[in-house]
Amino acid sequence: MAFVIEKPTLKDIAQMRALVSDEVKRGVILERSEEEMANAIRSYHIVRDGGEIVGFCALYVYSSSLGELRSLIVKESHRGRGIASALIESIKIEARDLGLEEVLVLTYRERLFQKLGFVIIDKTLLPNHKIWADCIKCKHFPICDEIALIAKI
Template sequence: MIELVKAKLSDIPQMQSLVAKEVKEGTILNRTEDEVATNIRSYVLAKDGEKVVGYTALHIHSRRLAEIRSLIVDEAYRGQHIGKKMVEYTLDEAKMLEVQEDVLVLTYKPVFFEKLGFKEINKEVIPEHKIWADCIKCIHFPVCNEVALVYKLSKWENDA
């Protein structure tokens, strides 16, 4: 049974191993073990027993903006809605933390996020500090075909 849990420092080696292929391909940004450790509280893991089979992170940029980062699911576990459950978990976490406006995602798989209520936006509206802090580290920078999408948190209030 797959369980969603907050990451611990002892999970970092499995996390790094799981994402290695996507980092090499340039579909996920490389984050050093120290970067992951510094942000360990941001990560939620999908675990099958003690095995990390997926993870993502909710990174807070400001009171108004958060970002879902590094969404990955082990190839052998895809098709089981694990990614969807992790995204829903991070959206609930953003609401609990009272992020005021948007949750951003940059992705090569926009359809996945659109099915979860995200809407595509022009990358030029993304705060500059986001672009320079992360995108400059990408092997595809400055020519990138990632798609930017946002989830409007005010939607929850309308759905209640």
């Protein structure tokens, strides 16, 4: 099934935050404030079902060669339909178009990413500024149980 991936507007932030709120409470996805999301709005990719946002993720650029896929979420009622895979592929295309060489992800769903060309790496290979800028906000820090994966673009 094909999905239309689009860029959100600032008006979509409230709906995006509502969609991700349960995963944030569980500690699966880091919380992003309304302001953080507004500042990064151009990095998000969304999927709608009618007018409702049913999935999204973002591409964060660390350097001229490395990006990170962040905040992948699909509404529970829409899981298993290929939305997550479509969003991941969309991020990979944007990364390639920008000239990135690799995209990393920290996840609990490593099999999904492995199916799409990502390989598991040791977390010690992650950029140090990742640890201090993002990981310190996580409720699991400093005991990280996420799996780090990377894909060559």
